[in-house]
Amino acid sequence: MSRESAARRFAVAAAALSAAAAALVGLALLAGASPLDAVRALAEGAAGSPAALGETLARATALVLTAIGASLAFRVGVLNIGLEGQFLAGAVAAAAVGPLLAGSPLAARAGLLAAAALAGALWVMPAAYLEARRGVPEVLSTILLNLVAAAGVSGLVRGALQDPGGDYPQSRALPDAVRLAPLAAGGRVTAAILIALALALFATLLLEWTPFGLKLRATGLAPAAARAIGLPRARLRLLAFAASGALAGLAGGLEVLAVTGRLYDPFTAGVGYTGIAAALLGGSHPLAAAVSAVLFAALGTGSSAMQRDTGVPGALATIVPGVLVLAVLAARARLARKAA
Amino acid sequence: MFPGEIHALLGENGAGKSTLVSIAAGRLVADSGEILRGGSQASYRNARDARHAGLVLVPQHDLLIGAASVADNLAFLDPAAPFFESAAARRARVGRLAQAFGLELGDADARADALPVGTRQRIEIAGALAGDPDVLILDEPTAVLSPDETAALFASLRKRADAGAAVVLITHRLAEVFAGADRLTLLARGRSVKTCRVSETTPQEIGGLLLTNTEGEKNFLEGVWGARALDSRADTPGGRSQTHSSEHAAQSAATQPLPSLVLTGFAPDEARAVRAERISLSLLPGEILVLLAIDGNGADTIARAIAGLERFSGRVEVGGVPLPLSGDPLAFRAAGGAFVPADRREEGLVAALSLSENLALPNPPGSVFLDRPAMRAHAEERLRAFGVRYASPAALAGSLSGGNQQKTVLARELAHRPGVLVAVHPTRGLDLASAAAVRSRILDACRSGTAALAVTADPDEAQLFGAPLRVVYRGRLSAALEPTTPPAALGRLMAGLEG
The missing domain is CATH 3.40.50.300 (P-loop containing nucleotide triphosphate hydrolases)
Structure with missing residues (x-):
């Protein structure tokens, strides 16, 4: 997909944007509002003010990271659909070790994020093992591990991790000194988004510009050839599993560190799944996937403003990504058939 | 093409033989031109339409369903198979077709993906012949057959032709053309160079034409x-x-x-x-x-x-x-060790990577970043040394013809x-x-x-x-x-x- 010609990219983008526009206009008309007003409200709600933009970027952080994780895995041919569960594993690790970490805030943050990334990578290992040794499709095992993780969070916030100081199903809050401070006073956006975007750039460089990245891509594009040519296919696939799990775990850790400060239930509204959608929209290209993730986050924040101002349902925020991804996949499949 | 004839299609790798027959059978879309059949335009949207219209293509690389058994694959290929059919009847078909066409089809219960390429190709041929098609196109069917099976195949093809069908046969073996075909067409770089009756020419003439239309191979x-x-x-x-x-x-x-x-x-x-x-x-x-x-x-x-x-x-x-x-x-x-696999498309090359990337594997040059100029130079040197015909080192490996792909595999393996x-x-x-x-x-x-x-x-x-x-x-x-x-x-x- 990184090799789509410019004309082809344009055709795909045009198809996707017209489909998304059609969905937006259709919903606005159904709600009896002017589509133009709806778009204006959506844009203003997403990026019309520093606060709105900050909210969008704060939301985008976890999405960008899971989108990179999905892109990396997909490019190596690993269908990790369990980013949601790995995100939760990372959040659990952050909530568990966070309150225990003493010392300088910087060291505590580093420890917390390392624990979160490690937990995400560990959470994907059963799927990696089952695939390598028993041929269990990772699509199934990772998605099932999502359910295990969700149930685990639900049990932990009512059990071992419950805040002893309250009755709510939530963990103890991180010390304020450890939590990431907002970049601007009063806003919610923190340096976390910068970490996420830097990782997107790093992942792109790794895949497209390094010898190691070429090996990874070859493994994803032609597993049988990769093995016969003499690439360490099993090791590269294991690495892709671990890296995508670690990125999702890191997303969960940053969510606790920068946004929520603690773990509660339910902790995610599908950030792992939306990350996969962003990866698909971005053609599993980490930078493009990161841009898609920011776009989806903007839709999320903008749509609540749009619902408030124009009455167009906020469900748009979930409909449009779905329509976009379907349109892109359909357009790519059609172009691929023509070109074959 | 006339009813009742076996028409051989000849030409070097990359001449456009497979592309031409794929268009005829609805697998690819023509960029221009039209196909007439019985005086009316016959462009099929897909292979199924073509099959329903009595035109069957046996592709160079078989398209069997890997996870299905031999018996099931043949049932899919046989248009006469009833909607509901007992497992015993499906198994019986394997033996019947093997007998009728003199082809060794293997164990009826074996999974298709566990079979060697030759057996898979024979299954595809048997499935095509089973439907008594009016137009039968075979893309290099004999490459994987034994001499006896080749003879049996030609006998089956002659029988189909005598029953009024038109048979197109792509092959590289001149001896087969002169033993079994009625007319032949020679393609070179997508153009028809010569069409004539087999009886009006000689293997020497056609062999010469094949060579003169090929880029000068030094060795x-x-x-x-x-x-x-x-x-x-x-x-x-x-x-x-x-x-x-x-x-x-x-x-x-x-x-x-x-x-x-x-x-x-x-x-x-x-x-x-x-x-x-x-x-x-x-x-x-x-x-x-x-x-x-x-x-x-x-x-x-x-x-x-x-x-x-x-x-x-x-x-x-x-x-x-x-x-x-x-x-x-x-x-x-x-x-x-170096290895040239039988299946160059699956195991030999990464079709979706460029030639220079393919030739750089498994150990691409560069300490931190890929050394693309070195990759390009290496690719150009190797491709030239092995006489590969290519547009640019950035062209996708999958865009090459079979022969050029094979030379590319060797260029990498012998590097x-x-x-x-x-x-x-x-x-x-x-x-x-x-x-x-x-x-x-x-x-x-x-x-x-x-x-x-x-x-x-x-x-x-x-x-x-x-x-x-x-x-x-x-x-x-x-x-x-x-x-x-x-x-x-x-x-x-x-x-x-x-x-």
Whole structure:
């Protein structure tokens, strides 16, 4: 997909944007509002003010990271659909070790994020093992591990991790000194988004510009050839599993560190799944996937403003990504058939 | 094309034969022009439409459903199959079609993806013939057939033609064209060069036309007459005199170079194919051994197991290094092995990567970032040295024709002067010039010290290597045979009628 010609990219983008526009206009008309007003409200709600933009970027952080994780895995041919569960594993690790970490805030943050990334990578290992040794499709095992993780969070916030100081199903809050401070006073956006975007750039460089990245891509594009040519296919696939799990775990850790400060239930509204959608929209290209993730986050924040101002349902925020991804996949499949 | 005729379509690799018939059968869309059938326009949107209209294509690479059994695949292919059909009836069809068309179709319950390429192709051919199509197009059907099966296939095709069908046959074998076809068309670079009745021309004329429409292959004649090329090798020290006593080579190691490849009590574990008998042999640097076998007799598996792609028992040493029994392509390559797989599209190249990227694998240059200029230069050098016709090193490997893909695989595999080259059907499906070029590259490598093990199903091909042959039948190796053994005798050994 990184090799789509410019004309082809344009055709795909045009198809996707017209489909998304059609969905937006259709919903606005159904709600009896002017589509133009709806778009204006959506844009203003997403990026019309520093606060709105900050909210969008704060939301985008976890999405960008899971989108990179999905892109990396997909490019190596690993269908990790369990980013949601790995995100939760990372959040659990952050909530568990966070309150225990003493010392300088910087060291505590580093420890917390390392624990979160490690937990995400560990959470994907059963799927990696089952695939390598028993041929269990990772699509199934990772998605099932999502359910295990969700149930685990639900049990932990009512059990071992419950805040002893309250009755709510939530963990103890991180010390304020450890939590990431907002970049601007009063806003919610923190340096976390910068970490996420830097990782997107790093992942792109790794895949497209390094010898190691070429090996990874070859493994994803032609597993049988990769093995016969003499690439360490099993090791590269294991690495892709671990890296995508670690990125999702890191997303969960940053969510606790920068946004929520603690773990509660339910902790995610599908950030792992939306990350996969962003990866698909971005053609599993980490930078493009990161841009898609920011776009989806903007839709999320903008749509609540749009619902408030124009009455167009906020469900748009979930409909449009779905329509976009379907349109892109359909357009790519059609172009691929023509070109074959 | 007329009803009742067998029309042969000839041309070098990349001439556009497969593309043309794929368009006719609705698998690809034409950029321009139209196809007329019975005076009216006949462009099919997909293969199913074409099949319903009585036009069936047997593709060069079979399109069977891997997870389904032979019996089920044939039921899918047979338009006369009822919607509900008992498993027994489906199994019975396998035997019936095998009998009717003289093709060995294998075990009715075997999964298609567990079968060798040759058997899969035979299933596809049987399925096509089963429907009594009005227009039957076969894309290189005989590349994977034994001489007897080829004869049976031509008899079936003649029967279809006599019943009024038009048969199009793509092939590289001139002998078949002149023995079995009525008319022929010669394609070169997408254009029709000549169409005539077979009786109005000679193999010499067509062979000449094929060559003049091919880019000048420097080593063409040398490759065609590989035997002669190898004879000259016998004059050089360490040449031919050693080849025949390969089993004893290890014993006299003190006076001779160490063997490049040693098999001791070796047998692949492969359960789904024919179980090979234990094999012991050794190859010295520069030696060639050709394994000749009809697909399905275990020769491919032997080669794959040596290359680390299948588990085996016994002992394999490459350059003196024993390889792990579990099969490890990395260990094989680290010991100096190179491998040319039978399925170049699946295992030989990464179709969606560029030529320069393919040629840079498995160890792309660059310390931190890819050294793209070096990759490009390396690719241009290798592709030129192997006579690959390509647009640019940035072109996708999948965009090349079969022959050029095969040359690209060899260009990569022979880049680092391997100690041992294992090549499975290295020239299968290639036109004469490409096949000769591929053979001459392998012979070149052997002259500079590579030991080669080549697997082929074509007796003529086997002889052109000019090296000792061993016929593999049901996993058993024959004694070493002279390259001058008559093809008829080789054919009998391959069919298990002798030996």
